[in-house]
Amino acid sequence: MTAFNTIDDLDDAQRVLVRLDLNSPVEDGTAQDNRRFDRHAETVGELAEAGHRVVCMAHQGRPGRDSFISLSSHAEVLADHIDRDVGFVEGIYSETALEAIRSLEAGEVLLLENTRMADEELPEEDPEVKAETKFVQTLAGEFDAYINDAYSAAHRKHASLVGFPLVLPAYAGRVMQSEYEANTAIAEREFDGQVTMIIGGTKATDVIGVMNAIGDRIDTFCMGGIAGELFLRADGANVGYDIDDSELFDSQWDENADTIGELLADRGDQIELAVDLAYADEEDDRAEIDVAEIAEKTESFLDIGSDSVAAYEPIIRDSDAVFVKGALGVFEDERFSVGTVGVLEAIADTDCFSVVGGGDTSRAIEMYGMEESDFSHVSIAGGAYIRALTGEPLPAIELLIDAAK
Template identity: 30%
Template sequence: MISNLQTMNGVKSVKEIDVSGKRVLIRVDFNVPIDSQGNISDDRRIRSALSTINYCIDHNACSIILVSHLGNPKGGYEERYSLRHIQKRLERMLEKRVEFIEDFEASHDEMASCSLERVFLLENIRFHAGEKKNDPEFSKKLADICDVYVNDAFGTSHRKHASTYGITEFVDTKVAGFLMMREIEAFLKALEKPIRPIALVVGGSKISSKITLLTSIMPKIDKLIVGGAMSNTFLQALGYDMKHSMFEQDFVETARSVMEEAKKHNVKFYLPVDGVITDSVENPIDVRVTPVQDVLDEFSFVDIGPATLKLFSEAIELSNTIIWNGPMGIYEIDRFSKGTYKLASAIGASYAYTIVGGGDTADAVEKAGEKDNFSFISTGGGASLELLEGKILPGFEKLDRKEQ
C-alpha cells in the first residue's frame, strides 16, 4: 500500500519542468523572526528557499515572483509585518536586485509581462483578506501573473490558503520546489525506510496538541520519549501529584490510553524521573532538582533533571533513527534550558539519522549550537507535525504528479 508520504513524494519538482521563458510564481516561506528595529534574527527560512529561486534564475525564467507571508496580521497592512524587512537581506543572498511590489493588483500589467531576469517580491500576502479565506477570485488574480506555480513553502503547506492551495486550480503547471522535496524525502527516510530502532522524542506543553501524532505513529516506532510540560499529564495519570506544574486534567485518561497503546505495540515508553522545579517561572527565587514523586507545594516542573537526561540519553544512544518534536522545558529562560540543550547535544552526538520537526525544537537546536550535528532540521513546525501524523498536506495535494 502506498503511504501518504510516498504519495507526496510522487509530485513533480521544478527540476522536472522547463521554466525557460516562463513567468514563475514561487510561494516561499519568509516568515522569519524580526526584532522591534526590523532586524532579522534568524534567516534560515530565506536561505532554504535560495536553491529553488536560483534554479529558476539559472534556467532563464523570464520573471520570478516571490510570494510569502510574515507573521499573522489581523486585517490589512501592519508595518511590523511588511516584507520590506526581507528585501535587502534577500538581495544580498541572491546577489541580484529584487523589486518590491506593494500592491500586486495595481502592478498586474507590469508583472504579467515577460521581463527577463526580473525578480519581484510581493508585499505580505496575508495583508489581503482573500489569502486566508482561500478566496477563488483572489487565487485567480495570483494565477493570472504566472505561467508556472512552484510551492516551496513547507512551513505553510498544511494550510488551505489562496497562495498555497487555491491558486493550483487556475495554473496549468504546478510543481514543488527543492525545499518541499527535501522535507518529504527526509521524513520518508525516517518513517518509511528507517534503520531501527527508531525513537520519537516528544516535548512541548500540551498532550492535547499531539494526541493524533502519538496514536498514529505508535505502530512505526520502537521507543517513545516524552518530556516537557506534556509529560506532567502522563505522570499525573500514573498517580503522581504534579502540584502547580502545568498539566491537562481533561486529558489524564487520554494519557493512560496512550501508554496502553505503547504497551500493545511493544514500544518502550520513557518519562522523566526527576526535574527542575521552581517557586515562580517569572521571578524564580528557589530553583532545585527533585524526583517526580516529591514535587513541593506551590512549586512546578520547568525542565527535566539530570537523572532524566541520563535515562533519555541512554535510550537515544541505542537508537538508529531519532525524530524530535518539542523542547524538554522552558528553554527560552536560561535557567530552565539545560535539559533541552543537553538533550540536543546527546542527539547530535549520536550516530543515528536525526530529524528535528521544526518550530521551537529547531530554534532550541540552533541556540544549543548543535544544528550542524543533525541530519535534517525541518522548516515547518505545524506542517511537520501533521506530516508525522500521517496526513497528506494540502500544499502537495493538487500539484502535478510524476508520470508512472
C-alpha cells in the first residue's frame, strides 16, 4: 500500500495544481527534450484525459546561471509528449496568470512561468513558513487539489514543493509514486537472495555516504568511477590521486579517507575492487593495465578494465536485486563505455529487481541500445535518490504522507 494518496484518489472534475520537475539541458536559450518530459507526460496526460483542469508549475536553472530561462519552450516540448496543447503564461501568481488559470476548460493544460522567478520560492525554509507566502496563498485559492510529481526535487524546502500540502489536499503523481516505491526498496523491501550495488560516478562523497548508511542491507558493492579509485588507493594501489588540474581525487580523498578505511576494515569482504583500469594510450586508443602493475599514476583512468567487468558480471547474475549509483567510466566516449555498459547489460539479462540511478547514468541505457523495460526502474532523480538510499528524510514526501493521514 502506498504511503500517500495518489491521483487514483482524486475526485472527478478537479482544478489541480501539478508540480513537475522539467529542469533540462539548455541550448541557445531553449530547453532540450529529455527523459523527464516523457515521464511527467504520463501524469499530465492522465489528468487531462480524465477531464481535470490541469495547471503545471516547474523550475529551470538557478538565478544567475545561463540555464535560468523562461519555461515557454518547455511548454512546447511537454505538448509533444502528451499530444495535446499546453498553454503557457508569463507569470506565476500575477493577475495575468490567475486569469489564464480561471479560463481553463476541462481537459486543458497550462504551464506557469519558472517557479524560481518568484522571490519566495528558493530560500530553504520550514513548510509552515512557505505555506504563508503570497505565492502559495494566492495560488491555493484557485485549486481543489495539489499534486506533487517532482520526486527529483523532493529533498528541497521550496515554496512550490512544501507550501501547498499544508493548504490543499495533496496527492502524488505517477513519477512521484514510482520513484518512491523503487528507491525506498533497499530499506523497506525484503529480498530472497543476494543484493548488489554498483558504485561509480564522480561524486565520491555521495556514494561513500550511501555505502556507510546501507552496508547492512547490501551483500556486495562493485566499485568503479572516482570512488573506485579512492578505494583502490586506500587498499594500497598507486591510483586515486590527481595528476592534473582536475581536482577530482585529492579533495575527496581528504574528506573521505577515514571513512573509506573504516569501510574496508569493517566490510572488506563485501567490497569488490577493480583489478584493471582503462586509459587512452599514445595513439588515443583504449588501453588497459592491471592495478597491481601500476607503479605510478601517469594517465587518467577513464573506465574499469575488461577483467573487472568479467569479475562483476557473475556477481550481478547471481543477485536477486541490483541497485546502480553512478557510472563506472566515461561512457559518453564509446572507448570507455565497457564497464558501465557491461554491468547494465548483465543486469538487463538477469531476472532480478533492478534500479538504475545516479546523475546521467541512465542515459547509457538509451545511448547503447538497451530498453528501459529491461530494468525494474530507471530513476530520473539525483539528490533525492541519494537521500532515499541513505534513509534521509525527503521533506516534500513527508508532507504527502502526513496529508494522507
